[in-house]
Amino acid sequence: MTHFFSAAMIIIGGIIMGLSLWESRKLLVMIPFLPENKQLPLTKKIHLLQGLMLFFLLGYGIVAISFISRINILGELFVGVVFFGGAVFVLISNRIQTKMLIEAKNTLSGLLPICSSCKKMRSQNSDPKNQASWQPLEVFISDRTSADFTHSICPECLKKNFPEQADRILNKTR
Known part of the structure; x- marks a missing residue:
């Protein structure tokens, strides 16, 4: 029963990771709205993030198969790798989101109160x-x-x- 529950959780995690990978495309839509000097570095980081998501998706699949087929040694190795990768993934993800929010904050929008005479x-x-x-x-x-x-x-x-x-x-x- 434990193997079945573990495999189900891993498969659900894989589905969530697959959906996250699909949704990450929306991050690239924001790139043209950022300052030109920030576009390439953030694009590279988003692609790295997507690569990590794909790695996780494959890792979830391998771990799920090892749990279902009861090849425990393979599962334990990949669980460790997936958990380590998870920490790196969260770190990169947070940095990308923070940089994008800072750049969005640094973009002026809306009505700006300006003196019609001196332009203050x-x-x-x-x-x-x-x-x-x-x-x-x-x-x-x-x-x-x-x-x-x-x-x-x-x-x-x-x-x-x-x-x-x-x-x-x-x-x-x-």
């Missing part, structure tokens, strides 16, 4: 009348994303703010 941003749920609630656009975005800023000046602003140097600078860079 107001922190969410802060008092619009309090000057401390407003911060430069660069600070607002850098605090909430992995973006960093470098400054330059567009040709229109160059002509408006530095008319005597604008022609010389613009003609020099062409």
Whole structure:
């Protein structure tokens, strides 16, 4: 009776792992929405995760067959390997999920309160009348994303703010 129960649990675990492998395809759908420099490393980790799931699925099958056919030595060896692999699987899975959640958090979305005159941003749920609630656009975005800023000046602003140097600078860079 114990062998039958063990084999049933292992087969059910294999079915769950198979469904998890099928569902893991949805992780790859999120990759294009992440910053470009994060896409390849996360894609590789997701493929590694899927490889581990396939390994587990095969391991569950081998262990189930060994329990049903009562080849205990093979079952014990694979149980140890599967449990070790399970720990690695959970570690990689947690890291992937954490990185994807961090990247999703670092993506700005929704309505952003911005001053129509000076372009300062107001922190969410802060008092619009309090000057401390407003911060430069660069600070607002850098605090909430992995973006960093470098400054330059567009040709229109160059002509408006530095008319005597604008022609010389613009003609020099062409």
